[in-house]
Amino acid sequence: MTRSRLILAASAASAALAAVPGIATADATHACDPSPSVAAGQIPTYDDPYQAYSWEGQWRSATFTFPSHRTGACLAGTVFAPLDLSAGSPDARFGALRPAVVIGPGSGPGVEAMYQWSARDLAGHGYIAVTIDPQGVGHSRTFGNPACQVPPPSDPTQACPGVPFQQATNYVDAIQTGLDYLTSAYDPFAGSVDPNELGAAGHSLSARAVSYAQMVDHRIKAIVAWDNLASDLTGDAGSPSGGGVAGQLIGGEVPGSSDPITPTVPALGEASDGRGADEPTNTDPDLKKTAYEVWRHAGVPSMEVVFRGSTHSDWAQNNTTTSDTMLHNFEYYTRAWFDRFLLGDTTADQRLLAATVNGQPASSIFSTNWRSAAFLDGIDCENLVACVK
Template identity: 30%
Template sequence: MRVLGAAVLSAALALGVAAPASAKPVDPAADAQDMADAYGRITGEGSQLRNPAYLPALVRASTARYVGQLLTQVASPTRLALTAGALVPGWNVGNPLRADWNGTRGVAKPVAFTNRYGALLRGTVYKPLPGARDPYTGTRLTGPYPGVVITEGSVQGSEGMYAWLAEDLAERGYVVLTYDVQGQGTSETLPHQDSPLHQDMVPFCNPVATPEDGELTGCPGVPSQQLSNFVVGTEDALDFFTSTPSHHYPNDQSGGASSTTPYNPFWRLFDRSPDPTPTAPGRDTRVAIIGHSMGAAAVSKVQGTDDRVETVVALDKLTGPDSDGPLDGSGNKPVVPALAVQSEYGFTVTPAELSGGSSLNPTPSPDGPDPMRERATGYDAWTNAGVDSMLVVPHASTHLEYTDIPLVLPASRYGQDLTSVYVQRWLDRYLKDGPAAPLLDTSFRYLEPVGGDAWSPVTLKRGALLSDRYCSAYSLAGVGSDGDIAGVGC
């Protein structure tokens, strides 16, 4: 590993690559340990490989989920989901230790609705159990509740990978929608165009059509790997989430979409009362949008244009108006309070000498990581705009921290736990008008599933679980600001 590091350093110097002035060198032994910690969810204490309940639960849950998805597809033969989530066993299973959550700790119900291009999107809505108590405070939960819409990440992310966060929020008094964007998970790959030539046929779009043919040109939403899919998905999911029996969601019934859900089945539990302390002018609807990866870029954009959104959470990464790179933030305007949870590593775990640029597009940084790197993507834009914001960078975290994926892809042991705690407290502050002080605690309690319908408390120490390479920071009205929570020296 050090040979690789030396080679990268030599190449960077030969190319004249300059490190930021604030970059700090990393001890080789510490670098090696950080890289090992980035696989903690698989190999760490109580991890997937070290919990004897995990593998049997994975086999059971994967089989049940895969068979269920096949049956759903067979029932909708003209709504093809040609995706990894639909075709690969276990891809969409999430954390199998949570398989018994529905009915014991909360309620989950599948839904389906069409996007503006006519493609069938499948999702799940979550709510608290009737008469339940908050598992952390013991307080009786009484509706109506604030709402949350979660948009997944790209590169074939699927909603099952984000059930952990939806469930954690639902059992603490939120109504939550997760869904698959067009072309991912179990959602339909192709759109349905209003054309007699393609009604109820495959394919449902003509990539070479022209206006003279009387058809829409191209295949809207194809390929799935485009920012507009996630922006459109977020906006349409908000429309579905806020639908009611008297204001149905406008599902496109062409192409055999009779299996669609006409409105949010948990509509009655969503708190539609105006927030007496809105987070921004005209923003008094108690709903948050959360996104990961390209979903994070999408919610960063939608929060600036959709006046139903009262706060936003971006999971790697919040994108401001001046962000560049693979997730362009051009035109984004900070409007509502934003929580940014961001990662040290991208899809792969690389030496510190490759920590330049973005974690998603690492480039040489011969002198080590720049502590300001994660601030620059969006947090600084929010603070400069005077909008409440917080940046959390978990130790040894990867871009896959926020997805439940079995066994094969890197993620730290406690990054997901820490993320859930901060998201819960952020939404309590901005959707339930709670105090800001809990966001600044240095020790947290979190409940983890360990198998057999058992949940075990863990204590999360902020000092040990925040990055010692990159700034974590906050700027909150009425509280103040701190641009160096973890003492990184930035």
């Protein structure tokens, strides 16, 4: 199965991908030139189907291309929707319009196909969701429009906007481009998207990107940052890189730069169990809560969940080492967060603070090295282990 075909799946007793009978195949929608280009983020298995899981529900999807919000480069992605978009299906909480979420990949070898596990689950439970590759990544075009300016402008960094691909601004741009697409005429599900209830999620560099995008794009109403929520676009002590020079280089920024983030919308940070790369001896149990505390001090709802035994790469699905259980736990909190702050379902608090998660004691999911925490709806819990019920 390739990305150029509509992918259809349904829940089944087996976690294998299952065809849905009676659903017509739709062509991909191209708002810009989808011709392939050499992208630095391409990986050999990009076009391989990634395993779907029974807990993701029933969904459908179609690939698309759409012009970059910032440079005009042709970006590639996939849009997911419930099989049934009628009001009240698959959940009575949903009306004619659905909340929608844009999901960005991690940097380096990360591509949107690795994060469709979350998009499938969101769509299988009533949302519209988009996974999208930044400029120069996966099937997204390497150059913008115009490709390069000759002679170059007075600022050499703007001669070829978005080149090289490994820069934080491209990941912010991908999130904003996904938002543009969701409400465009090219989105086959645009008529079901609620433009007032849009969210964003992302892994690694895209986690930083969504942390930043919520400050500059007021269409975003809630975010989830997978390893990890950030208080600066260059990262901070709670980031896997630890922020500092390492984080700046990963994001393509000049070492010594800083781009502080102001919290504006509810934010969930999910973090891995390892130590920051630039401070490997720092064992402060509140280290992963660095950005969470910035949100909390600003009075904006936030939550930090550090998963026991997890590594930074666990949020990127692959066909060899991915843990179904780990992804299911990541998505449990992700969907509950969007249910609370996009769908407006206050009963989602019960899931966010539940003592049992996917049949496991929540206390067995939380890291014993780093504290998880919650600040929402009158709850101010500095150590989540003591607050789940």
